[in-house]
Amino acid sequence: MRRTLFHPRLAALVRDHLGQDVFRLEPDTVGVAGHEAADRILAARRATETERPTFKPLHGRSISRGEASSVMRTIGGDVREALKKPRPRPEDVDLSGVWPLRGHLFLRDLILGQDPYRLRILMSRNLELTPKLTWAVIAAGAALPWRAGGRGESLTAIAGLTAEAAGYHERRYAMGMYRRAAAPVCFTVSTLVANALWLGSPFDPGTPNRHILCETMRLLPPSWNILRNASPEYAALDERIGTGDDVLVLPLLSHRDPKLWQDPHAFRPERWEALDPDTAPGYLPFGHSSERCWGRHMVMPLAELLLDLVRGAGLAVSPEQTSAKVPLVGLLGVEDVQVTRARRAAA
């Protein structure tokens, strides 16, 4: 039996508010976990530029929707190219080790493998610690002269934006965009797959990857909260929300609401045989239907590839590991999961 140790603040959220609808979290913050209330809040208006997780302003410069969608097309093309390469066979890659780091490095090499060091280093997980450090690494890389030609042909398209940038300031901006667009691919997908391995590996051979991933995002939703800053629409929708209240929609809670899910805390991928992840009430791993995550079409095939490789190689969480921590960070996931070759059941 594996124990998932949520950070005390996350554990308290679940303990104190599971099954509730709209409730006060802080003097100026209201939590929302009821699925109808969450639906109304998220449909009321689009996320503003500072609420958007990926394309909030970059070092003070706003990113227009047009530019954001062009960058997403660029990284989407790079991911498609990576997926077109001959698939590694499970016996050719060793995905044992500590997850999510192991999955992160595999994805970085698969998608961005040929990019120059100064860009690939922007994928470092240590840079998560402080945006200032990230910006310092970007600024240092942008100051280096760009070697034209040479490796140019093998660059990813997202790296091409940096290569084409004219001058230091534009190059620094393009590098910031590289980090914004490429890092979530490695971070979120490796986190999602680490969560899946923790919750259910070794998996029954007949269980489809899709069901495993849907069920994983239910119990450990990487985007466990969706923030909306105070605005008049919300107070008009629900009298429990004041005009000055920020609103935190909490998939972490709606995904375990006993009114919506049978045996809500159990990992049961088979429940997705009869459920549609796009319409299941209260299920919001990729946000609201009015504007779902723009990256989800990259996330799912990459996560499935990783699961295929891990399952094909007979890997699973080490039987010696009985607990894993879930820290209080924006991207919800277990840390330091030891993945090893699963022992064969005795014949």
Ligand code: HEM
């Ligand atoms: C497991 C992986 C992921 C999950 C669970 C996830 C979840 C979400 C959620 C919940 C939203 C809605 C946010 C809101 O309404 O405020 C969202 C929006 C968005 N996501 Fe994702 N996401 C994932 C991966 C990615 C990746 C890899 C990318 C980009 C490469 C990406 C790009 C975006 C963008 C562009 C938006 C629209 C808002 C914005 O500009 O930030 N996502 N995502």
